[in-house]
Structure formats: C-alpha cells, structure tokens
Amino acid sequence: MSIRRSILSMGAAVEELVRESFTIFLNRDADAAEAIIQRDRSIDEMDVRVETECVTVLARFQPVARDLRFVLAVLRIENDLERIADLAKGVAKRTIDDDHHAPIERPAALSLMIEHTTAMLSDALRALADRDADLARRVRGSDQIVDDLQTRIYEWATSQIPAHTEATAAAISILSVTRAVERIADLSTNIGEDVIFMIEGRIVRHTQI
Amino acid sequence: MTDPAPISAARTHAERSPARPARSAPPAPVSIAPPSEPTETAIAVGGFSAWYGDFLALDDLTFDIPRQRVTSLIGPSGCGKSTFLWWINRMNDLVDGARCDGRMSLGDVDLLDRKLDVVDLRRRVGMVFQKPNPFPKSIYNNIAFGPRLHAKWRRSDLDDLVERSLRQAALWDEVKDRLHKSALSLSGGQQQRLCIARALAVEPDVLLMDEPASALDPKSTSRIEDLIRALRDDYTIVIVTHNMQQAARISDQTVFFYEGRLIEWGPTTELFTNPRESQTEDYVTGRFG
Numbered sequence: 001m002s003i004r005r006s007i008l009s010m011g012a013a014v015e016e017l018v019r020e021s022f023t024i025f026l027n028r029d030a031d032a033a034e035a036i037i038q039r040d041r042s043i044d045e046m047d048v049r050v051e052t053e054c055v056t057v058l059a060r061f062q063p064v065a066r067d068l069r070f071v072l073a074v075l076r077i078e079n080d081l082e083r084i085a086d087l088a089k090g091v092a093k094r095t096i097d098d099d100h101h102a103p104i105e106r107p108a109a110l111s112l113m114i115e116h117t118t119a120m121l122s123d124a125l126r127a128l129a130d131r132d133a134d135l136a137r138r139v140r141g142s143d144q145i146v147d148d149l150q151t152r153i154y155e156w157a158t159s160q161i162p163a164h165t166e167a168t169a170a171a172i173s174i175l176s177v178t179r180a181v182e183r184i185a186d187l188s189t190n191i192g193e194d195v196i197f198m199i200e201g202r203i204v205r206h207t208q209i
Numbered sequence: 210m211t212d213p214a215p216i217s218a219a220r221t222h223a224e225r226s227p228a229r230p231a232r233s234a235p236p237a238p239v240s241i242a243p244p245s246e247p248t249e250t251a252i253a254v255g256g257f258s259a260w261y262g263d264f265l266a267l268d269d270l271t272f273d274i275p276r277q278r279v280t281s282l283i284g285p286s287g288c289g290k291s292t293f294l295w296w297i298n299r300m301n302d303l304v305d306g307a308r309c310d311g312r313m314s315l316g317d318v319d320l321l322d323r324k325l326d327v328v329d330l331r332r333r334v335g336m337v338f339q340k341p342n343p344f345p346k347s348i349y350n351n352i353a354f355g356p357r358l359h360a361k362w363r364r365s366d367l368d369d370l371v372e373r374s375l376r377q378a379a380l381w382d383e384v385k386d387r388l389h390k391s392a393l394s395l396s397g398g399q400q401q402r403l404c405i406a407r408a409l410a411v412e413p414d415v416l417l418m419d420e421p422a423s424a425l426d427p428k429s430t431s432r433i434e435d436l437i438r439a440l441r442d443d444y445t446i447v448i449v450t451h452n453m454q455q456a457a458r459i460s461d462q463t464v465f466f467y468e469g470r471l472i473e474w475g476p477t478t479e480l481f482t483n484p485r486e487s488q489t490e491d492y493v494t495g496r497f498g
Contacts, residue, residue: 062454064481064493201483 003053007074007081010046011125014081014088017043018121018184021088021095022114025177026106030099036092043085050078066198073198077128080187080194084121087180087187094173094180104167106174107156113149113178116142117185124191133199139192140204146185153178251276251415251445252297252320257311259292261304266292268469269311274462279437279446281456281477284466285492290449293466294417296320297447298334299327315415332359335408339420341400343392343407348375348384351392351403355411370410378406379436398429405436409444416440418448422455434459453493457481465489 017039024032054075057063063071120142127136153174161171193204252274259267267289274280282290292301297320301307313320315333332355343351352371356362362370371388375381380402384395392403401421408416418437422430437446437459450456456463457477464474465488473480473489484490491497 064453064457065484065490067494068482 003050003057003071003074006046006050006053007078008125008129010043010050010078010081011128013039013043013046014085015121015125017085018088019118021091022118022181025091025095025098026111026114028095028098028103030096033092033095037089040085040089043082047078047082050074054078066201069198069201073194076194077191080190084184084187087184090180091177094177098170098173101170101173102167104160104164104170104174107153109149109152109156110174110178113146113153113181116146116149117181117188120146120185120188121191124188124195127192127195128198131195131199133196136192136195136199140189143185143189146182150178150182248275248277250274251315252447253312253314255312257296257309257313259289259296259301259307259309261292262306266469267296267309267466270471272464272471272474274445274447276445277442278461279441279448279459280462280464281460282447282449282464282466283451283453283456283492284472285497286451287468288466289469290466291419294336294419294447294449297415297417298331298336299325300336302327328358332411333413334415334417335411335413337401337404337408337416337418337421340424341397341404343395343400343403345391345393347389348392348395348403349388351407352410355407359411374406374410375403377409377440378402379432379439380406396429398425398432401425401429401433402436405433405440409440413444415445415447418446420449420451423451430455453481453495465492467492 017036020032021036023029024036054071057071061067120139123135123142124139126132127139157171157175161168164171190205196202196204250273254273255271257267257270258265270293282293284290295301295304296309296313297315299320301309309321311321318330318333319325320330344354346354349371352374353362353367356367356370372381372385375384380399383399384403387394392400395403401424405416405421421437422433425433434455437448440446441461448456448460460477462474463477463480465472465480465484465486467488473484473486475485480489481493484493
C-alpha cells in the first residue's frame with residue numbers, strides 16, 4: 001500500500017480526464033464524450049481507495065509531523081481531485097448537449113482560460129509529486145488570470161446573447177463550461193495550497209499570496 | 210509527597226559542580242516558541258547541566274516550564290528525561306556521584322541550593338513513578354501519611370482531606386466503601402490513581418510523573434490521562450513519556466531531549482505537526498529512537 005503512489009495515479013487520471021473533456025468541448029466532438037463520462041467511475045474508485053488507505057494509516061500508525069501533514073494533505077487533495085473529475089464529466093455532458101444547439105462563435109478567452117487552467121492543474125500535481133512549494137505558490141498566483149478571463153467571457157455573453165437570440169442555449173452552455181473551468185482552477189489552487197501545507201506546515205488558505 | 214522517609218539535606222545533598230568541565234561539541238541551536246496559551250513560568254531552567262561521575266547526562270539546558278500547564282519530556286532512552294525530572298525534586302541527592310551546574314528555580318526558590326529543605330521541597334513537588342508504589346497500608350492511611358508528617362490534624366479535617374484527594378484523583382467513588390482496606394488490594398490503575406491522590410494530599414505546586422501510565426492497560430491509561438487533563442488547571446505537571454501519542458494528547462508544551470541536549474521545546478501542537486528541527490521530526494515520526 002502506498003498512499004503516495006495512489007494519489008499520484010489518481011492525479012494523473014484526473015488530469016487526463018480534464019484535458020480530454022476540454023479538448024472534445026473545444027472540438028465539439030460529442031461522439032467521444034460518452035467514453036469520458038464513463039471513465040469518471042474509475043476515478044470514484046480511486047477516490048475511495050486513497051481515502052481508505054489514509055484512514056488505515058491514521059488508525060494504525062497515528063502519524064505526526066510531516067507524515068501527518070502528508071496524510072491530511074492527501075485527504076484534501078483526493079477530495080479536490082474527485083470534484084475536478086465531476087466537473088470534467090459535466091463539461092463532457094455539455095459537449096453532448098451542445099450538439100443539439102444552434103452554434104455560436106466562441107470567445108477567444110475561452111480557449112485561453114482552458115489553457116491556463118489545464119496548466120494550473122498540471123503544475124499543482126507536479127508540485128505534489130516533486131514536493132515543490134515554489135511551484136505550488138505559482139499555481140496560486142495563476143488563479144487571478146483565470147478569474148479575469150472568466151469576467152471577459154461573461155462580458156462577451158452579455159453582448160452576444162441579445163444580438164444572437166437563436167444561439168442563447170449555446171451561449172449559456174459556454175457560460176456553464178466557463179464556470180466549471182473556473183472551479184477546476186480554484187480546486188487546483190486548493191491542491192497547491194495543500195502542497196504548501198504538506199511541505200512547510202503553514203496553512204495558506206485565505207491568505208494573500 | 211511520595212517518599213515516606215524524611216531526607217536530611219545536609220546528609221544527602223549531592224555536590225554542586227564548582228566549575229563546568231570542557232564539553233565536546235556545543236549544543237545545536239534551540240528553537241524556542243512560547244506555549245500557545247502562555248502562563249507565567251513555574252520552573253525556570255538556565256544553563257543547567259548534570260553529571261553522574263564523569264558522564265555528562267544533561268548538557269546546558271535552558272527552558273521554562275509554564276505554571277498550570279502539562280509539560281511532556283520526550284526523547285529516546287538515556288537522553289536524560291528522568292535525570293532532569295529527578296533534579297526538580299532533588300531525588301538525585303540520593304545518587305552517588307550526581308552533581309550539577311546552572312540554574313533551576315521554582316518561583317523564588319533555588320532548587321539547587323544545597324541548604325534547601327528537601328522534605329519541604331518534596332511537599333511542594335510531588336512525584337508519581339512508573340510502577341504504582343502504594344505503601345502497604347490502608348487506602349486511607351496512604352493518603353493521610355504525608356499530611357501527618359507535616360502537621361497535626363483533627364480527625365474530621367483529615368477525613369475531609371482524604372476524600373478531597375481521592376475525588377481529585379477520580380478514585381473516591383471506587384474506594385469510598387473500603388477506605389480501611391489495604392491499598393495493595395486495588396488494581397494497578399487504581400493504585401496509580403491512589404499514588405496521585407497521595408501526592409495531591411500535601412497540596413503540591415508541581416506534580417512530576419515518570420511514565421505514569423506505561424505499566425497500565427489502555428482503559429487505566431485513559432483514566433490517568435483524563436485525570437492529568439483535569440488536574441492541569443490547578444497544578445504544574447511535568448511528565449516523562451515514551452508514548453508519543455500520549456504526549457501529543459495530554460500536554461500543552463513538549464520538550465525534546467536527545468543525548469542530554471535540549472533539541473527543541475514549544476507548544477505541543479506545533480512540535481507534533483511542524484517541528485522546527487529535523488532531529489525532532491525524525492524522532493516523533495518514529496524514524497529513530
């Protein structure tokens with residue numbers, strides 16, 4: 001049993017799920033969406049396995065200091081990864097729904113936002129694997145960029161929906177995906193903060209960078 | 210008051226070292242953090258070293274023990290925890306070749322003063338040992354023994370004191386109907402609580418505990434730990450333990466000794482979640498010791 005191996009495997013699986021769900025949404029590839037939705041189940045199984053391993057270690061070994069911080073961080077990260085996988089599944093479902101909507105030209109900020117968020121998740125997981133607190137801090141720093149891009153997409157929707165009422169459903173779908181992407185960025189930030197706690201023992205949530 | 214025999218300070222006091230002999234490497238820098246809820250200092254320790262013959266058992270310790278808090282002393286076997294505890298109430302006076310240097314004070318009392326009345330000191334600083342050691346007397350007389358040494362008592366006052374001490378030690382309900390039965394008829398856990406009640410009967414300021422639960426089963430251990438937490442509001446408690454989880458559970462401050470040196474001391478939560486020194490980290494996580 002290796003908690004470290006399990007959480008890194010779960011992280012890699014979730015990262016792949018996120019990348020693929022974003023790709024099929026951007027490519028409007030509804031045919032590939034169902035397979036992604038089904039894969040969420042294996043993430044749920046990983047989630048239960050990691051939590052079981054953590055509970056076992058807590059019960060049997062009563063870890064302290066860096067061992068305790070590691071187990072606590074993994075418990076939080078595992079929860080965040082499971083939520084990220086759910087959000088990715090939601091993006092895949094939107095891709096299927098979108099297939100039935102009148103199309104609308106997507107804002108440039110959307111692919112930029114997806115690119116930043118994917119990088120944030122990737123960096124947060126690399127910081128976990130490499131025990132790299134500096135990289136984890138940079139993940140926190142990227143969150144504002146994603147929030148700004150989300151604001152630009154809301155502004156885009158405000159102007160586009162009245163002008164293209166026939167594509168309202170597609171625009172709402174984009175807003176919905178935007179919200180999911182922003183949540184994934186937030187959860188990646190949480191993972192970065194948990195990595196900082198794991199390495200340095202400082203709780204940096206709710207603090208300025 | 211756990212030692213039944215009065216000890217003459219003049220006869221038994223170990224010699225203080227007139228000058229510190231040369232030591233090998235200087236101690237590692239010590240991380241100092243105040244307890245999370247600071248209280249005033251009960252016992253102040255400054256530049257304190259102790260020897261058994263030529264063996265340097267404690268090397269230049271400086272730290273404070275806060276009043277009405279629980280302080281755990283942790284570290285591998287032979288690191289000097291018990292030696293330190295024994296110097297607080299001068300048990301080392303009984304050990305040939307034991308000597309010390311530096312400062313250790315309880316309030317304005319110099320604990321290392323060779324003229325100190327150690328009988329009076331041991332009234333103020335009670336001791337509970339690893340193995341329960343009730344006197345082969347009745348439960349009542351175990352408690353009454355110490356107070357009778359120090360003063361004459363009216364029977365009714367002594368009865369009240371015995372009851373109060375047993376209640377404080379969470380033992381009253383279990384023994385109130387057999388106070389005049391032998392203390393040796395009690396279970397191990399009850400005997401240990403009786404020893405704590407006996408120490409409390411002389412109204413000490415400080416309670417020293419040398420692995421008080423290591424010979425007890427989990428349930429008795431839990432009762433002793435509950436008791437320590439309950440006593441914390443009224444007494445300054447210093448406990449030596451090899452049980453890391455016990456130290457984490459019951460103490461406010463933890464002090465880590467290694468090979469006679471003080472490596473780190475500070476709030477227990479901090480020491481067990483984010484110790485400053487790698488040696489502390491390695492010890493509390495079980496990587497050595």
